[in-house]
Each structure stands twice: as C-alpha cells, then as structure tokens.
Amino acid sequence: MCRLNFVSRFLIAVGGTSLIPAAAWSCPACMVGDPKTAATYFGMTVVMSALPILLVCGIGYWLWRRHS
Numbered sequence: 677m678c679r680l681n682f683v684s685r686f687l688i689a690v691g692g693t694s695l696i697p698a699a700a701w702s703c704p705a706c707m708v709g710d711p712k713t714a715a716t717y718f719g720m721t722v723v724m725s726a727l728p729i730l731l732v733c734g735i736g737y738w739l740w741r742r743h744s
Contacts, residue, residue, distance in 0.1 A: 680688070
C-alpha cells in the first residue's frame with residue numbers, strides 16, 4: 677500500500693475540490709436579491725480587500741516617517 681504524505685494528500689484534496697466549482701460558491705443569492713443588499717455586499721468586499729493593503733502601507737509610512 678502506498679502511503680501519501682501530507683503535501684500529497686493536500687494537493688489531491690485541492691485538485692479534487694477545484695473540479696467541483698459549485699462547491700466553491702459561498703452564497704450565490706447575495707447579489708441576486710435587493711440592489712441595496714448587493715451594493716452593501718460589494719462595498720464590504722471592497723473594504724475587506726483594501727484594509728490589509730492600507731494597514732501595510734500605513735505601517736510602512738509610519739516607519740518611514742519615524743526613521744527619516
């Protein structure tokens with residue numbers, strides 16, 4: 677019997693789930709309902725995407741100002 681290590685099992689699991697795209701949809705009804713709700717979901721997606729970038733840039737700016 678062939679024993680697979682953790683990385684091999686992980687790659688097989690990721691490959692297997694990528695073949696089932698419907699399983700990746702977390703909530704297909706979020707953007708279908710009320711336009712106000714869709715705008716809220718889109719706005720929060722933008723905020724959650726931009727927040728880490730802004731935090732890293734802010735820390736970098738703070739370090740640059742502190743050490744220059």
